[in-house]
Amino acid sequence: MIRLTRLGGEPFVLNAELICYVEELPDTYITLTTGERVVVRESMSEVVRRAVTYQRAKHWMPPPQGTPCCQENIAEEKA
Secondary structure, three states, rough: OOOEEEOOOOOEOHHHHEEEEEEEEOOEEEEEOOEEEEEEEEOOHHHHHHHHHHHHHHHHHHHHHHOHHHHHHHHHOOO
């Protein structure tokens, strides 16, 4: 989820997974996979930056304890 601002100044949170594409016309339009279009105050570059940061953050979370990946890492740390 990324925080954005509508043209009227209202903040909202957008599910970045739904972004299909972003355009500057000159306002920034976000077209979602549902076909809905949202106009925001942020620049196209800023929307892309936030979406990429969100996607990267998803992969930084360690897997839950007890998964084979974690058990191997714990065994390596103890050795």
